[in-house]
Amino acid sequence: MGMNLQGKVAIITGGSRGIGYATAKLFLDSGADVIITSKNSKTLNDAAKKLGGCFAVSADVTKTIEVSNVVKKGIEKFGKIDILVNNAGIFPRIKKLHEIEESDWNNVIDVNLSGPFRYTKEVIPHMLKNGGSIINISSDAGLKAYQDFNADAYSASKAALILLTKTWALQYAPNKIRVNCICPGVVDTDMTAPFMRTEADREFMNKDHPIGRIGTPEEVAKAILYFASDDSAWTTGAVLAVDGGESVK
Template sequence: MSFTNKVVIVTGASSGIGAAIAIAFSSAGANVAIVGRNETKLSAVAAKCKNPLVIIADVTKEKDARAVIDETIKKFGKLDVLINNAGLTVPASILQGDMMKAYDTIMDINVRAVVQLTTLAAPHLVKTKGNIVNISSVAGRLAPAYPSTINYNMSKAAVTHFGKCAAVEFAEHGVRVNTVSPGPVYTDFLSNSKSAATWEQYKAGNVLKRVSEPDEIADLVLFLASDKARGITGSEFVSDNGACIKRAAQ
C-alpha cells in the first residue's frame, strides 16, 4: 500500500501502537505529523520516520488540539488521514471512592479529545475525501476483568460507538470513519497504568495464547486508511487473539 503525498496525523505517537502506526505510514510514503506529550520518546520515533512534523501537544487542551491541525495544514497544506490513538487508563472503582477523578481524566483524553480533534479536522478531511481511524479496544466490548478498569472499558465503548455515529454524518462527503479494537498488545500500557496484570495473564485470556506486537495493529490501520478499504466505513475491526470469544465461552 502506498500513501505517497498523503498527509497523516497520528496522536499518541510517542510509543507503542501510535509509534508503530506513524513509522508504518512514513515507510509507505506519507507525510506524517506525530503528536505526543513526551518529547524524548517522540524524538526517538521521529528518527525512524522520513521528515516528520513533530508536535508536542496535550490533545485534551483545546489550544493544543487546534495547534495540531493548524501546524499540519501550515506544513503540508492538507490532511488526508486522522488517527485518533492517544489514550490512557487510571485505576479506580465505584466502591473505593476514587471513581470520578479517574473518570474525568480518562474520558477527557480517551473520548473528548477524539471528538474534538475529529471536529477540528473535519473540514480538511472533507476537502480531500480523507478518512479517520480511531483506536479503541476490545475492553469496550467487555465487562472489566478487574473492577479498577471500569472507566477505561466505558471510554472505549464510547470511542467505538462514536466511530459509527461519525461515519453516518461524514458519509455524504465521501469521508470514511472506522475503528480498530486491539486486544493485548506489547506496549508500555501496563507499566504506565501501574496495573497488577501481567502479560502471561493476558496470554491466558485469549484462545491464541499470545500478545500482539504493535506493528500488527499498524498493518490493520494502514489497510483501513487505504483505497483498498474504500467501501468500508462505520465498522469496527477487532484484533484480539481471540480474547472476546474466549470470554464469551466462559
C-alpha cells in the same frame, strides 16, 4: 504491491510510543507524510528523530488550543490532512468503582473520549475538501465487560468511541470521509507493562488470548494501515477486533 499511502498526509496522536509509534513507522514506509503528536515533547522529538522524516508537534489532547495548533501546523506544512489516527490514550490504575475519585474519571474521559472529539472536530473542515479517513483506537474493553478489569471510565470511554465511530461514519459518508475503529486486545507496550512484570503474569496474559499470545504494536498498525488506505474505500463505520480472538471468548 502492498497497501500504500503515497501522497497522503496523516496525523497520528500518541505517536511517540507503542501502537502510535509503530503506526507512524508503517505509514512512513508506505509513503505517507506523517505528523506525530503527543504530550511529552522530549519523548516525541526523540521518536521523530528515530523515525526520520516525520513532522512532530507536541500537544496535550485535553487542550483544545494545542490540538488546533497541531492541525494548523500540519496544514501549513503539507497543505491538507487525509488521515487522522485517534490513538492517544491512558489506562488508569485498576480500582473498583467505589474507590475511583471523580477527578480520575474526568481525566480518563477527557483524554480517551474528548481527545478524539477535539481532533476529529478540528480535521473535518479540512477533510470536507478532498475526503479522508479517520481511525479510532478503541479496545476490547469497549466491546465487553471483564470481571477483574476497570468497571470505570476506561471501558466507558472506549465503548463510547465505538458508537461515535458509527455516528461520524454516517454523518460524513456523503462527504467521502470514512470513520472506522479498531479494538486491540492486550498489546506489548508501556501501557500494559505494569501487568506483565513477572514471567507468570506474561504467561497468563498470553494464555488469555485464544491465539495463545498477546499482540505486537506492529500487528495493530497493519490493521490501521488498511483503514487508512484506499484499499478499504468501501468500508466505513466498521469495528475490527485485532485481539488474538479475545473478544469472542
